[in-house]
Each structure stands twice: as structure tokens, then as C-alpha cells.
Amino acid sequence: MDAKVTWKGRLSFTGSAESGFSVPLGAEAAVGGEEDGFRPMELILTGLAGCTAMDVISILLKKRQDISAFEVRAHAERSEGHPRVFTSAVLEYHISGRGIDEVAVLRSLELSATRYCPAQAMFRNVFPVALRYFIYEDSDGQRKLVSQGEYRVPLITSSS
Known part of the structure; x- marks a missing residue:
């Protein structure tokens, strides 16, 4: 690249x-x-959100989820001193639709975090990345939060 x-x-x-x-x-x-x-660091954070967003929406659509809106919001904390590196990040997945399956959402987050998203894999080696999800039901033009939670990525430990 x-x-x-x-x-x-x-x-x-x-x-x-x-x-x-x-x-x-x-x-x-x-x-x-x-x-x-x-700003360059904004672009890096946007890249992280975009990388996982593409994985998650692709997986959810393959699982035939009826999605009307999807958004990933990213927030990163930075160190006080220079260089002002990221010290942690939170990714929030906001998924709207009809009858969204929470298990499908969790599986899509898992696959993005552990298999498909190289940005998450790189950053997770340097700082913690929390994954939170919010599932909304669309009904009669109204959006109602029906479920929320956090996916905890399993720690990878090396055996020597």
C-alpha cells in the first residue's frame, strides 16, 4: 500500500x-x-472507525439483518505530553432497523475485532479499544433503543 x-x-x-x-x-x-x-490524528481515528464499520455492516447484511441506519462513533483519549499519542479508544456501534438480532451484532463485532479489521488489531496491541453497541428498533417512523452492551475482546496471551 x-x-x-x-x-x-x-x-x-x-x-x-x-x-x-x-x-x-x-x-x-x-x-x-x-x-x-x-487533522492527521482525526484521520487515523476515522480510519479505525471506517475499517470496523465496513466489516460489521458487511457481516450484518450477510446475516440478512433489516438495517435502516448504521453509524460507528469513535472517541480516543490522548496523552498530555508530546507526542500526543492515543492512550485508549471507544467505538460505539449504533444500529437501527427492524428485528435486529443481538447475537448477530455481537458476532459481527467479534469477527471485526478478532479477524478482519487490521486497524483494530494494530491499535489493540498498543492501547485498549472498547466496543459498545446500541440497537434501535424502527417502528412507525420512531426509533427506540431496545438493547445495548459491550463486546469484550478476548485477551490474546502468548505461551512460551
Whole structure:
């Protein structure tokens, strides 16, 4: 995989990848930026959310879940000192539809966390990533929370 960033002036860049897509990168005004793009750490967190979102929605659709809306919200804590690395993250999966099976949701989270999402696998080796889910029932134009919980990823221990 290859990617590059091209300087546009001041603290503005365009990031592009071999897929052919590009994304603006920028910095906040307080550090000399022009507020004109993703901060790099925001993009990393968005990549984590996007990686698992693609796994989970794909698995749920294969399980024939009747989904009307799906969103992954990501939150990361950062260290106080430089470099301001992530120290933990929480991923919240918000799934709306009719008759969503909680077991199917848990299985999709498990497969994303333990088998398919390379971003989760990388980050989990460095800091804790919590997975929370919220299942909503859509009925007559109304959305009602019917279930919520947390999927706990099994710890991988090496035997020597």
C-alpha cells in the first residue's frame, strides 16, 4: 500500500492513496493552520472507525439483518505530553432497523475485532479499544433503543 501527502502551503496538505482518492489535511489556526482539512490524528481515528464499520455492516447484511441506519462513533483519549499519542479508544456501534438480532451484532463485532479489521488489531496491541453497541428498533417512523452492551475482546496471551 502506498500513500503520499502533497504540501499546499502553510500547514495544508492533500493526502492521496493508490486507490486514487484524496483527502484534505490541515491544522487548527492556533498552530498556524487554516482550519481547512482533517487533522492527521482525526484521520487515523476515522480510519479505525471506517475499517470496523465496513466489516460489521458487511457481516450484518450477510446475516440478512433489516438495517435502516448504521453509524460507528469513535472517541480516543490522548496523552498530555508530546507526542500526543492515543492512550485508549471507544467505538460505539449504533444500529437501527427492524428485528435486529443481538447475537448477530455481537458476532459481527467479534469477527471485526478478532479477524478482519487490521486497524483494530494494530491499535489493540498498543492501547485498549472498547466496543459498545446500541440497537434501535424502527417502528412507525420512531426509533427506540431496545438493547445495548459491550463486546469484550478476548485477551490474546502468548505461551512460551
